[in-house]
Amino acid sequence: MSLFHFVVLAPFLMAVILPFFYYKFRSIHTGWFLLPLPLVLFLYIATYIPFGGGGMEPVIYSVPWVPSLGIDFTVYIDGLSLLFGLLITGIGTLVVLYSIYYIANKQDEPLQNFYVYLLMFMGAMLGVVFSDNLIVLYVFWELTSLSSSLLIAYWFHKEKSRYGAQKSMLITVSGGFAMLAGFAMLYVIAGSTFSIQEMISQAGTMVQDPLILPAMLLVLAGAFTKSAQFPFHIWLPDAMEAPTPVSAYLHSATMVKAGIYLVARTTPIFGLTQQWFWILVIFGLVTLTWGSISAVRQTDLKGILAFSTVSQLGLIMSLLGMASAALHFEYVDQDTMYVTAAMAAVFHLINHATFKGSLFMAVGIIDHETGTRDVRLLGGLMTIMPVTFTISLIGLAAMAGLPPFNGFLSKELFFTASLNAASFDIFNLQTLGFIIPVFAWIASVFTFVYSMMMFLRTFTGAFKPDNYEKHVHEAPWGLLISPIVLGSLVILFGLFPNMLAYTIIEPAMQSILPGLTSVGDQFYVNIYHWHGINAELLMTIGVVLFGLAVALTLPKLYGAGFFQRERDPLNAVYDTGLDQLVVQSQNITKAQMTGRLRDYMLYMGVFIAGLGLFTLFRYDALAISLEGQGGIPIYVWLVTGVLLACTLALPFVSGRMTNLILLGAVGFLIALLFVILRAPDLALTQLLVETVMVVLILLSFRHLPEMTKESKRLLSTSAKAVVSIAVGTFVTLTALSVHAYRSGADITPISDYFVENSKTLAGGYNMVNVILVDFRGLDTLLEVLVLGVAALGIVTMIKLRMRGGEDV
Amino acid sequence: MEILMILTGGIIITVAVYLLMTRSILRVVFGIIMLSHGVHLLILTLAGLEEGAPPLLTENADAYTDPLPQALILTAIVISFGVTAFLLVLAYQTNKAHDSDDLEELRGNADE
Numbered sequence: 027m028s029l030f031h032f033v034v035l036a037p038f039l040m041a042v043i044l045p046f047f048y049y050k051f052r053s054i055h056t057g058w059f060l061l062p063l064p065l066v067l068f069l070y071i072a073t074y075i076p077f078g079g080g081g082m083e084p085v086i087y088s089v090p091w092v093p094s095l096g097i098d099f100t101v102y103i104d105g106l107s108l109l110f111g112l113l114i115t116g117i118g119t120l121v122v123l124y125s126i127y128y129i130a131n132k133q134d135e136p137l138q139n140f141y142v143y144l145l146m147f148m149g150a151m152l153g154v155v156f157s158d159n160l161i162v163l164y165v166f167w168e169l170t171s172l173s174s175s176l177l178i179a180y181w182f183h184k185e186k187s188r189y190g191a192q193k194s195m196l197i198t199v200s201g202g203f204a205m206l207a208g209f210a211m212l213y214v215i216a217g218s219t220f221s222i223q224e225m226i227s228q229a230g231t232m233v234q235d236p237l238i239l240p241a242m243l244l245v246l247a248g249a250f251t252k253s254a255q256f257p258f259h260i261w262l263p264d265a266m267e268a269p270t271p272v273s274a275y276l277h278s279a280t281m282v283k284a285g286i287y288l289v290a291r292t293t294p295i296f297g298l299t300q301q302w303f304w305i306l307v308i309f310g311l312v313t314l315t316w317g318s319i320s321a322v323r324q325t326d327l328k329g330i331l332a333f334s335t336v337s338q339l340g341l342i343m344s345l346l347g348m349a350s351a352a353l354h355f356e357y358v359d360q361d362t363m364y365v366t367a368a369m370a371a372v373f374h375l376i377n378h379a380t381f382k383g384s385l386f387m388a389v390g391i392i393d394h395e396t397g398t399r400d401v402r403l404l405g406g407l408m409t410i411m412p413v414t415f416t417i418s419l420i421g422l423a424a425m426a427g428l429p430p431f432n433g434f435l436s437k438e439l440f441f442t443a444s445l446n447a448a449s450f451d452i453f454n455l456q457t458l459g460f461i462i463p464v465f466a467w468i469a470s471v472f473t474f475v476y477s478m479m480m481f482l483r484t485f486t487g488a489f490k491p492d493n494y495e496k497h498v499h500e501a502p503w504g505l506l507i508s509p510i511v512l513g514s515l516v517i518l519f520g521l522f523p524n525m526l527a528y529t530i531i532e533p534a535m536q537s538i539l540p541g542l543t544s545v546g547d548q549f550y551v552n553i554y555h556w557h558g559i560n561a562e563l564l565m566t567i568g569v570v571l572f573g574l575a576v577a578l579t580l581p582k583l584y585g586a587g588f589f590q591r592e593r594d595p596l597n598a599v600y601d602t603g604l605d606q607l608v609v610q611s612q613n614i615t616k617a618q619m620t621g622r623l624r625d626y627m628l629y630m631g632v633f634i635a636g637l638g639l640f641t642l643f644r645y646d647a648l649a650i651s652l653e654g655q656g657g658i659p660i661y662v663w664l665v666t667g668v669l670l671a672c673t674l675a676l677p678f679v680s681g682r683m684t685n686l687i688l689l690g691a692v693g694f695l696i697a698l699l700f701v702i703l704r705a706p707d708l709a710l711t712q713l714l715v716e717t718v719m720v721v722l723i724l725l726s727f728r729h730l731p732e733m734t735k736e737s738k739r740l741l742s743t744s745a746k747a748v749v750s751i752a753v754g755t756f757v758t759l760t761a762l763s764v765h766a767y768r769s770g771a772d773i774t775p776i777s778d779y780f781v782e783n784s785k786t787l788a789g790g791y792n793m794v795n796v797i798l799v800d801f802r803g804l805d806t807l808l809e810v811l812v813l814g815v816a817a818l819g820i821v822t823m824i825k826l827r828m829r830g831g832e833d834v
Numbered sequence: 835m836e837i838l839m840i841l842t843g844g845i846i847i848t849v850a851v852y853l854l855m856t857r858s859i860l861r862v863v864f865g866i867i868m869l870s871h872g873v874h875l876l877i878l879t880l881a882g883l884e885e886g887a888p889p890l891l892t893e894n895a896d897a898y899t900d901p902l903p904q905a906l907i908l909t910a911i912v913i914s915f916g917v918t919a920f921l922l923v924l925a926y927q928t929n930k931a932h933d934s935d936d937l938e939e940l941r942g943n944a945d946e
Contacts (some may be wrong), residue, residue: 628855696874708908719867794901810918813913821919
């Protein structure tokens with residue numbers, strides 16, 4: 027086990043011991059004990075950054091876990107996992123610091139729960155990004171779903187929290203299961219390996235496999251549910267019931283990017299198919315547009331940010347789709363223009379984590395200090411909360427894509443990538459490609475609008491003290507540190523984007539698009555603010571002008587039908603679906619579990635007869651042999667005739683005495699048949715048993731009521747008749763076939779052994795009795811046991827009857 | 835001979851299955867009794883009904899009927915007798931507790 031394994035395991039170990047700190051040191055906020063951990067992890071992971079330039083060599087550490095199944099806990103560190111690892115631990119540190127001040131009232135809050143869940147999440151997330159083994163990745167993936175649900179339902183006494191947690195759990199876990207199935211297919215395609223890197227090395231042959239498309243769709247189902255892509259995004263707005271540090275950490279910076287990570291990680295495999303490109307681009311663009319339009323109609327600040335996150339994730343997803351086009355070109359100098367998309371995706375991933383994290387924290391501060399997040403109540407906070415205002419302004423400007431913040435740069439790159447995509451001459455892009463920049467532009471307009479709206483309605487206008495329950499003032503400094511750090515990063519990355527270029531972005535691009543560059547030769551990333559007057563700049567100017575116009579006419583827009591309701595219309599599909607699932611399964615159960623014995627007997631009869639007859643005819647097993655049927659003596663005909671007459675009369679008579687007489691007659695006639703068929707012991711036993719049985723029934727006769735009349739409804743009677751005749755036919759046909767087989771095949775019965783050895787080995791003349799007590803004595807022993815148990819049971823039933831009302 | 839016995843067994847089983855699907859508990863118990871009759875007859879028949887002496891070595895015959903299925907049936911008769919006796923007492927006790935022989939009335943609640 028290498029030291030790096032402990033990077034993944036450390037949060038789990040810490041989660042185990044943290045509650046002891048909580049109960050031992052009640053006076054100190056538990057968060058302080060936890061704060062050093064993500065910081066140390068961040069610094070340790072940062073040592074892997076290739077500061078000197080010259081690209082990054084991946085590092086692999088492996089520990090066997092279940093070697094017989096090919097499951098190894100393999101840690102794989104390359105540019106992509108490094109980027110995510112730094113995001114998780116870096117923002118984790120800031121979130122922990124922020125939460126210490128956010129959940130300050132430590133007497134009322136179960137802090138030990140909060141931090142244990144958070145640590146569990148952090149460890150699981152690190153496991154997802156550093157695992158090279160698909161099964162290990164899946165285990166950590168589900169752990170993130172679990173801990174995320176626990177965190178959403180942190181205030182579990184609130185109904186909405188439980189609803190949100192259940193929803194996110196159901197959606198992400200369904201996606202996770204689909205993903206597991208996809209992984210299993212990949213295992214089969216790749217020839218029994220779970221290692222992602224081994225799969226990438228044979229990606230060329232893997233895409234030839236017919237299973238690659240289902241595997242791709244299933245893996246994408248996992249990625250799309252996790253990363254809140256359309257139409258699976260509906261859980262994210264409801265997850266906003268979580269405490270704000272959780273929303274900032276899980277639902278903007280890390281967990282929702284797990285799907286992005288998975289897509290980026292598997293691009294070298296799936297990116298070789300055309301479907302991958304189109305699915306990612308279409309779903310990404312639809313999510314981008316839908317999210318940005320939906321965000322405008324929200325009145326809750328966290329609701330706006332949730333839909334904004336959905337939209338930005340769609341943007342990154344579509345960029346990753348466009349980036350996969352680069353894999354289809356063999357000339358290195360040509361693909362520089364296609365890899366712009368990959369660069370934009372990675373860069374925007376970083377940017378989004380910084381500005382969205384800071385915005386969530388700012389919203390949390392506003393909520394914390396004013397007691398509301400409703401934009402209809404807020405207003406005029408600019409002078410009252412100047413620091414929060416500054417942070418929000420930076421974050422919102424970056425989100426809207428304004429210079430000089432980092433959002434501007436990634437938006438320009440996004441436009442460049444989408445314009446490039448329109449000019450590819452693959453995948454029918456020359457005809458359909460124009461859609462991509464159009465969608466991108468529309469979505470950018472709405473992004474600008476909701477950013478503007480958040481800014482205008484929260485910070486400008488008149489300050490109305492009556493709207494708030496508490497005295498509104500600036501937040502304490504402890505709460506402000508984390509958003510200030512993130513806001514500074516927004517500016518820093520905006521002004522000096524190239525400090526990320528060879529340290530983070532280039533290695534990450536190399537992981538997404540391996541094999542495009544030869545060893546030692548890397549992608550060359552250089553991000554400028556000023557490219558001269560080009561199409562992208564004109565598009566941005568158009569976004570700003572058009573966005574301003576929309577934002578100013580916004581009050582009129584709210585009258586339109588779509589913008590009146592806050593809830594996403596897709597929620598109705600989810601809610602009705604879930605309700606119907608319960609209702610319909612209840613209906614099915616009710617229809618089939620009737621509580622009537624005869625219905626269950628009917629089902630069994632149908633299945634026995636159906637399956638049996640089907641098998642008989644399907645496999646041509648039916649055979650009838652009429653050999654040696656002559657010479658049946660007349661008395662056999664007579665006995666059989668009477669037996670059958672008694673039997674057939676049974677269902678038609680209703681009196682219990684008649685029934686009993688018929689039953690007794692059948693029993694005695696069977697005994698007579700045993701005599702005819704030369705089975706003296708059987709005849710004797712049958713006679714005795716039948717007599718005892720009739721006596722037994724007669725004994726209880728006086729206490730039994732008149733037998734219930736059968737209903738005369740034709741349908742139920744004929745159904746019973748059909749099923750019983752079918753079962754009888756099946757039994758008869760099977761018996762006939764067995765007989766035919768037996769007389770056809772040359773079978774020596776083992777009974778010859780008993781005939782020869784009864785006297786010599788067992789010293790008995792009655793072969794049946796010798797078999798019963800000597801050759802197969804164990805059967806008899808257990809049969810005696812059965813009789814004993816039956817007798818005991820009867821005694822128990824009669825003697826130990828409960829009088830009712832007692833507990834069993 | 836075998837064909838006749840197989841048909842007899844088949845008819846007994848048909849009637850037994852029909853009785854199992856009726857409303858009266860007593861009839862259901864009768865159905866179980868009939869079912870075991872049918873099965874016993876079929877076991878004996880399917881082992882073959884060759885002409886031969888009863889399986890007693892004192893007969894000094896050239897051929898005997900197969901003793902093995904007879905031993906099996908003997909065991910089966912005793913076991914089905916035990917089960918039937920138990921069921922009869924159960925039906926008796928059910929009737930005593932609920933004063934009904936009607937399975938329709940003895941149904942559990944619909945929600946269960």
